[in-house]
Amino acid sequence: MIFSDTMTHYVAVIGAGAIGLSTAVQVQELDRSARVTVIADKFEQDTVSDGAAGLFRPTVDYIPGVPRDILKKWSQDSWSFYSGLAHSEEASKAGVGIVSGYQFFSKGKEEKDPLHREITYHCRDLQGKDFNIFPGTQKCSSGMFSTTLIVESRWFLPWLMKRFVKNGGLVEKRTVSSFRELARKYNVIVNCSGGRAKELTDDNKLEIIRGQMIRVKAPWIKHFMYVDHNCWIIPGKETVTIGGTRQVGDTREEISAQDSHDVWERACTYMPSLRKAVWQWQWVGMRPVREPIRVERERLQFGEKTIMVVHNYGHGGNGISLAWGCGKHAARLVHETLVQQNSKL
DSSP states (O other): OOBOOSSOEEEEEEOOSHHHHHHHHHHHHHBTTEEEEEEESOOGGGSGGGGOOOBOOOOGGGSTTSOHHHHHHHHHHHHHHHHHHHTSTTHHHHTEEEEEEEEEEOTTOOOSOOGGGGTSSEEEEOOGGGGGSSTTGGGOOEEEEEEEEEEOHHHHHHHHHHHHHHTTOEEEESOOOOTHHHHTTOSEEEEOOGGGHHHHHOOTTEEEEEEEEEEEEOTTOOSEEEETTTEEEEEOSSOEEEEOOOEETOOOOSOOHHHHHHHHHHHHHHOGGGGGOEEEEEEEEEEEEEEEEEEEEEEEEETTEEEEEEEEEEEGGGHHHHHHHHHHHHHHHHHHHHHHHHHTO
16 A cells, blocks of 8 residues: 655665665655665665675575565565666666576585575476586586576666656755764665674674685686586676685675685686686675565664664675565555654644
């Protein structure tokens, strides 16, 4: 149900990554009474989202603590939206496309619950000759070939921002140090601040996992490839993402030459033709991970002012896969809050 009361409600969304913008747009489109402002100190290429390869591949193994039925709902909602985009005239502008590829696993490193198998276009187990396609994968004992989607933030974030502004959204570039700063002006605050949520909420469950990746020009690479959990090669619209690292608690923001060397050599072991690729840039990002992902309401009191905060953070390396689905969930929480506030007037 669309809430259409003539009274304007003011909503602040903290964060302009894939989670923040997906949430902001859906708040607007669910509740026409909402006047939404996105507040962030980093946008587009400065966000953690920009570094993500964007392959739709939600796996329960990497999203602990969330009930499987809820995780599947978030994933399915995201997939439905992205798939619709991929088959529309907006696909290229939004950076969304269909891609196929291979995942290889050594014995004992298999994904225990690859949820994406139940959602994506196609997925089959690897057999026999599949393990001879790439050098080095003969040592692997299992794997899968799948057709899924890629959502590249370098295009997706500007596309979302354009949609947000077209809907009447406002944007402020600044750092929010406390929810108190926003309590008097807004009816609801939506916290999509990623890693900064630890400072804003004093959340001890939130931790950082450092990621480092390389982007190269290699237009001959047409299929993505994963080997275990520390090597991935993912072709995108203009570049190929070579990854990567998952370093828990490591907050180094500078590029590590050793990490770059290790990531590169692993990838070239499985795709030797990459040695002919032209490096474009390297990326380091701090993935905010929480067990469980936090999508819920919290009532806060600042003096005489009570404010409802809707949290939506802690997605880790699944931020793109879950952005639209979690944004939909958070937008409904905002909508329910505004309906409740309106009923008390």
